[in-house]
Amino acid sequence: MTTTPDEAAAIIARAAAAAPLLRESADLDRAGWLDAAADALDDARDELVPIAHEESRLPTPRLQGEVARTTGQLRLLAEVVREGSWREAIIDHAVPERAQPELRRMLIPVGVVANYSASNFPFAFSVAGGDTASALAAGCPVVVKAHSGHPLLSERTAEVLSAALVAAGAPEGVVGLVHGREMGRELIVHPSIAAGSFTGSVGGGRALFDLAAGRPDPIPFYGELGSVNPVVITATALSQDAAGLAAGLAASFTLGVGQFCTNPGLIFVPAGLGFAEQVAAAASGTAEAEMLTPGIASAYRDGWDRLAAVADVRVVTAVRGSDRAAGPGVAVTTLAAFAANPVLAEEVFGPATLIVEYADAADLHTVLGGLSGSLTATVHAGTGEEIGELVSVLSTRAGRVLFGGWPTGVAVTWSQHHGGPWPATTSLHTSVGATSLRRFLRPIVFQDAPPAVLPPALRDENPLGIPRRVNGILTLD
Structure with missing residues (x-):
């Protein structure tokens, strides 16, 4: 199963068109989209699991549990979006006697993310998995490169996910899917792609990492690669x-x-x-x-x-x-x-x-x-x-x-870190848990900005009611 260049171009174009809409979307709306996606996947479990079993040979009980983990990730990230501290909103008021301007800082989405599915978790690290969920939570559209080990499952999961998101109010093109090894290479160098995420082999991950770094405009690439886990x-x-x-x-x-x-x-x-x-x-x-x-x-x-x-x-x-x-x-x-x-x-x-x-x-x-x-x-x-x-x-x-335990099994929580020094990962960030959003965000500072142009997270009245640091003091509302 291979996506043609023309098909891929159309998919990426739809994602790029959705990017500004996601960037300006309300956090509560986006959290609702994630919850709706989780509900749809739960409802489709009995259809999706047999497809996954046929392609991956993983046992049915394991796959049923993996669907639950996948929808649990989506719901956790919906909670993270609503809570708001992921924005890292900081306000420093002007101090004229020190010639200090007014500075207001927060994190914003980077843009379209290329997500490369893993073979060993056809749900939790695939089309609707943690990388996709955290990118959507951060406000980024996603184009997923399907894994060749479960192409039919990838197609059907993408259909369920996309339909649920759009029905909940997300823009068309917020999730796209491409197939094929060559398309995987072409995806990471496409000028509309702003970041990449990957789970797989050292060789495959390193090749994509080098392509991302070698672009005329290098982009961050978050790969989870080999690990011996001593x-x-x-x-x-x-x-x-x-x-x-x-x-x-x-x-x-x-x-x-x-x-x-x-x-x-x-x-x-x-x-x-x-x-x-x-x-x-x-x-x-x-x-x-x-x-x-x-x-x-x-x-x-x-x-x-x-x-x-x-x-x-x-x-x-x-x-x-x-x-x-x-x-x-x-x-x-x-x-x-x-x-x-x-x-x-x-x-x-x-x-x-x-x-x-x-x-x-x-x-x-x-x-x-x-x-x-x-x-x-x-x-x-x-x-x-x-x-x-x-x-x-x-x-x-x-x-x-x-x-006193064993490493297999990764809880999806606020405090989890699933990453490590090279070659475990290509960066310091986690691919699991609440802080997985941080991979797909970048800081921006507004200096002496008119109040009317400030995003809600940085307005004095704090309409979102999120945690912020104001003049060095952490405030919870």
């Missing part, structure tokens, strides 16, 4: 509950056939305690299952083969599977071998994990400090155990640090 388990934690930790890890790295961006791929444990064998035993009952696409399954097996071929890597559970199906893999190596072989630090996207055994905490901290960025880092330690230095190191390598 986990550190201390000797005390293992002595207290090794079996429980092995079971928890096995459940986490095999969840959804390992196709989560927060999959725990590197596990650092004390040497000589046999934890790798316990993990392999805990995962032994996990059956082979179909992955999202044959290409992803093939890449998983290739990545595992590269890892297993490294000297001083011992395979405990060999990866099984063929065509689209795959099973879990568990391997173990030493900290020294890991530090000497960069291939061991690469993401293997699928149900596999590498156990790295360490003997000295100082050596461990040095190796951890050299890891590439990840979305998450996790610590399992004993009660009262001193882990301050460990947490300090991991905090430089990840966007979210967990204690």
